[in-house]
Amino acid sequence: MLRLPPDVRTWIDGIGSSLIGGAATSASAWMGLTVGEKVGLAVPQLNLKALGAIMLSGALTNLFFYLKQSPLPTKTQTTKLTVTQETIDGKV
Secondary structure (H helix, E strand, O other), X not given: OOOOOHHHHHHHHHHHHHHHHHHHHHHHHXXXXXXXXXXXXXXXXXXXXXXXXXXXXXXXXXXXXXXXXXXXXXXXXXXXXOOOOOOEOOEO
16 A cells, blocks of 8 residues: 655645535535526526536636645655764763
């Protein structure tokens, strides 16, 4: 199994959340159109192809906003520091 650094996992999780959030927002707009039509308002009905295009555009818009706020994580580099103590004439 591929082990990703925590910052990369958080970044990927954020991407997934932004895609789901954008699609869900678009789907709620579709539900609003459906409810409006049921109560007698003159609203256009969406077919599945149009709904898919709207959900995709909402998901991509959220993705682009997420990438703007959280660009690719940088590669972290750790450095080991060793401290030694030298004595001069037996004194530290």
